[in-house]
Amino acid sequence: MLTAEIIAVGSELLTPERTDTNSLWLTEKLNEIGIEVKLKTIVGDDEMRLEETIRDAVKRSDIVITTGGLGPTEDDVTRQVSAKAIDRELVYHTELEDDLRTRFERWGREMPEINKRQAYVIDGSDVLPNPNGSAVGMFARVGEKFLAVLPGPPRENQPMFIDHVLPHLKEVAGTVFVKRRNLRVVGLGESALDEAIAPIYTAYKSVQTSILFNKTEVEVQISATDTDETAAKRTADELADKVVEKLGVAVFSFNGETMEEVVGKLLTERGLTVSLAESCTGGLIAERLTDMPGSSKYFLEGAVTYSNGAKISRLGVKSETLDRFGAVSAETAEEMAVGMRERAQTDFAVSITGIAGPDGGSEEKPVGTVFIALADAEGVRSMKFVFPGDRYLIRWRSSQAALDFLRRRILKANEK
């Protein structure tokens, strides 16, 4: 099995506030092709320590990947230090400078002189294009070993790794196949889930199954390894199918898709539309739904009715309802959904009203109390939740529950 080391570069990663997270994604991709990560280093903009780290890593491990430190400023040292660590020179590429100038022109800005530094690359290395930023990457062979030098931002290094590093590594790693399935579950706790499915996954000795907790969801990660690709896939799928059978509709994602992706796909497939009336989530549900390209097909509009006045004038909530039951009530939520659906003329309207905190809770309605309503051609129904957590988590969990309410409704409509 080939071994890898990952080196994250940047003094900000050595502060109490920040930590390297690039390596998690890279580790996943490397593991998928049977490469094991043996060591990770986080080093600042410190030429001596970085050089020693790269030099040692190349000695010890088959594949070394650095992330970060390729920016244009003085304290971005990875370019020259990585060259030095493998005893190479940096060479200047005119076409890289030309390309940089063109980019800056397109943004309507003149290229600062210091960006010229980004036109230098390690002698004899492949230049890895970066469509999402100004720093190109580099891929160098060092004897039998490989050094990949990537920019820090995930939006730059991830596509670069997939397009230009992974194909090389696959070739080198040969044939070990790791097939993963990632099931995401809503409405079930970590231990309840484990109790339910442990008898299933423990029977698969060659499969690694992890249960991870992440904000509002629990994930079941299944990872089957085999020298035969079909067999690896078959084992992963078989175990995943059994887990899905056991858990039913609580599994909303069969391959790691987000809730907004799943809901968007269901709406698109059925040609249905939705509108939203949000209070405590303040636009978060709309933001999540519209994060998907193509969401304008199914999402027509949303109202963020934070004040009572807005609930009345924008959604037609009755002021008697607000007086009698309060803004945070099933009655208000239902009127919000019905009013939104009438105005937007959508198949579904989802509304939400609640107390995200930290203030505003009472004995009867503590912080975390949330009402979600869904209106469609058949009428309106609502649900009450009391979510634990801080303001951020309560808002996030509310948005997840609202989207899940819609998901279950669409699936149910389908059964008929």
Added chain:
Amino acid sequence: MLTAEIIAVGSELLTPERTDTNSLWLTEKLNEIGIEVKLKTIVGDDEMRLEETIRDAVKRSDIVITTGGLGPTEDDVTRQVSAKAIDRELVYHTELEDDLRTRFERWGREMPEINKRQAYVIDGSDVLPNPNGSAVGMFARVGEKFLAVLPGPPRENQPMFIDHVLPHLKEVAGTVFVKRRNLRVVGLGESALDEAIAPIYTAYKSVQTSILFNKTEVEVQISATDTDETAAKRTADELADKVVEKLGVAVFSFNGETMEEVVGKLLTERGLTVSLAESCTGGLIAERLTDMPGSSKYFLEGAVTYSNGAKISRLGVKSETLDRFGAVSAETAEEMAVGMRERAQTDFAVSITGIAGPDGGSEEKPVGTVFIALADAEGVRSMKFVFPGDRYLIRWRSSQAALDFLRRRILKANEK
């Protein structure tokens, strides 16, 4: 200034799901007494790599701290490897074994034979008691250097560090105070910013200044160190003031506050209200503003008018305007803002319409084209932007520019 390295030991920290977080807490504690963390390593249960890592660390840095790998099982190798790395023997302590036996008896269990391994410590090191677990820590002087070997679980290593390591290190480090300032800047690139302020910060030799790029903002982190607390604060503030003077209104945050915090504070202080009409950002601006507790005081409502129909019926945008100039135009943005402000009766209304991509761009209006308008008592004005990046970044940058547009307007109104 003394330097430190932190080594986290454990194969589970090299999986895609987990990362070391002990080092963040340790870094904070070290920084507080003026010790800088220069490198962090995460290494598995791998004797060769761990030994090399500890050996190099002790050579390079004044203080080396390891966490983890002190359990009783075969794959807990830190005890013997750390001894070997500093060329010492492990010695057996009867009293440690007795203590372990007593603990197990108290839990009503017999001590497993393998726990005997935890009675061995590095020759000549201080034994650090662990009231919360079975693994003691070790503190060894290696010439002028220090090696602290701590257990992995935070509830074991944190009290151990505070009670038995920190007092030693304070003595060695002497009294050094570190004062930080964190300025956040909008509308300026990393390199342009560096060009503008490098002449200022390079004059302060004793201050560490880092320029960090984070989505749409650039951060200037200033960290002044002095043996006198007042002097450290004075230096940090003085440099921060000069940077602010140079950059002017582009500095929106003087102590790390987010844009939504800053805008929320400005609105609250002045008793002003705002409403939002969003298209391409799909609720993101509302979501950011309402992320702040107490935002209901200044944010009354928002409309997410994704479809043309919603722009017309909810905001009163004229269909001729949409036909003639398109949904993504200054004219539409301005009518959206004016319509929103009239309906919501707020002091300000901010609107946004643009092309977040990946589809929908044209030669004339490429992906990233965004119009932002702001309506107030004096009328309406709009700005055009062309943002680089993918859908996520375009939406985020748009939301930031819209909030910044509002911020600058409030500050300007104030000048009069």
